[in-house]
Amino acid sequence: MTGDPLTYGSYLRLDELLSLQDPRSDEHDEILFIVIHQVYELWFKEILHELDFLDRRLEAGDLPMALHTLKRILTVLKIVVAQTDVLETMTPVDFTSFRDRLETASGGQSWQFREIEFALGIKDERVLLEFAEGSEARRRLETRFDQPTLWDALLRYLDRAGYEIPRAVMQRDVTTKVETSEELQRVLIDVYREDRATAELCERLVDLDEGFQEWRYRHIKMVERTIGTKRGTGGSSGVEFLKGTLWIQAFPDLWEIRGEL
Numbered sequence: 001m002t003g004d005p006l007t008y009g010s011y012l013r014l015d016e017l018l019s020l021q022d023p024r025s026d027e028h029d030e031i032l033f034i035v036i037h038q039v040y041e042l043w044f045k046e047i048l049h050e051l052d053f054l055d056r057r058l059e060a061g062d063l064p065m066a067l068h069t070l071k072r073i074l075t076v077l078k079i080v081v082a083q084t085d086v087l088e089t090m091t092p093v094d095f096t097s098f099r100d101r102l103e104t105a106s107g108g109q110s111w112q113f114r115e116i117e118f119a120l121g122i123k124d125e126r127v128l129l130e131f132a133e134g135s136e137a138r139r140r141l142e143t144r145f146d147q148p149t150l151w152d153a154l155l156r157y158l159d160r161a162g163y164e165i166p167r168a169v170m171q172r173d174v175t176t177k178v179e180t181s182e183e184l185q186r187v188l189i190d191v192y193r194e195d196r197a198t199a200e201l202c203e204r205l206v207d208l209d210e211g212f213q214e215w216r217y218r219h220i221k222m223v224e225r226t227i228g229t230k231r232g233t234g235g236s237s238g239v240e241f242l243k244g245t246l247w248i249q250a251f252p253d254l255w256e257i258r259g260e261l
Contacts, residue, residue: 024101029094036087037107043080044112047073051119051150058153061160063197070204077211084218088225095226107219111137114144120212120250121149121178148174151251154205161198163187180252188257202254209250216246 009015020038023030050073057066107113114127123145131138148156152174159165166183192199249255 023098025098027094027098029090030098030101032086032090033095033098036083039083040080041110041112043076044110044116047076047080048112048115048119050076051116055148055150055153058157061157063201067201067204070201070208074204074207074211077208077215081211081215081218084222087222090226092226099227111141114141116212118144118147119150120208121151122248122250123149123175123177125175145175149178149250150205151178154201154251157201158187158191158198161195163191178250178252180256185253185257185260188253189260192257192261205251206254209254212250213246213248216248220246 004010021031021034023034050069054066054069054073057069109130111131117123117127118141125145128138128141128145131141152172155165155170159170165187166181169181169184172179188202191202
């Protein structure tokens with residue numbers, strides 16, 4: 001005998017999915033708060049899935065599929081940013097009504113968000129210490145931390161395409177943040193002037209960097225209008241802490257060459 005036929009509900013495991021919203025208060029807006037953040041995590045999972053695929057496409061020299069994948073990531077990122085509009089329908093009074101129930105929980109504890117940062121090249125070893133040693137989150141982050149980044153994948157792609165990428169750049173320590181290189185910038189300027197298809201790839205990476213910064217900005221303004229100058233739920237300085245992360249760039253060399261093009 002065969003099992004029950006596959007249905008929409010069983011395929012998506014809706015019974016389980018819809019049971020995962022477990023508010024800690026009777027306040028009306030807590031369900032919204034939970035749903036939004038669970039959806040964020042689902043989109044983060046998809047972004048990581050696509051970033052890994054993008055790395056493989058660049059490794060294979062498959063520019064059309066790399067561009068297609070970047071388009072998908074950018075589209076998902078726009079949805080992630082737009083979700084802030086829904087959160088902003090919750091007033092400061094609405095949030096205050098259940099905020100204390102969050103105790104030490106904080107968005108900064110999203111290991112998938114930290115994985116995305118690491119995948120893009122925004123690495124800080126101190127982040128690892130925020131997660132318990134031996135935990136699944138720590139294991140995943142340690143793996144990402146030790147891996148080459150999307151920037152490194154681009155450098156390898158350019159190297160295989162015949163561009164003379166500086167050896168120091170190619171052999172950089174991938175566990176450190178990306179540092180600018182004037183020598184590499186001269187190569188990138190040639191790419192923009194002579195190789196339209198590869199220049200488009202670089203521009204999509206700039207879009208990705210800008211989109212990530214846009215998400216940070218919208219998140220900061222949402223937090224500011226919701227809790228003002230109060231401390232963050234995880235004990236951070238709240239808005240002031242977040243403002244310090246706003247202008248972090250994943251691909252600084254692609255920004256540095258703007259004035260030379």
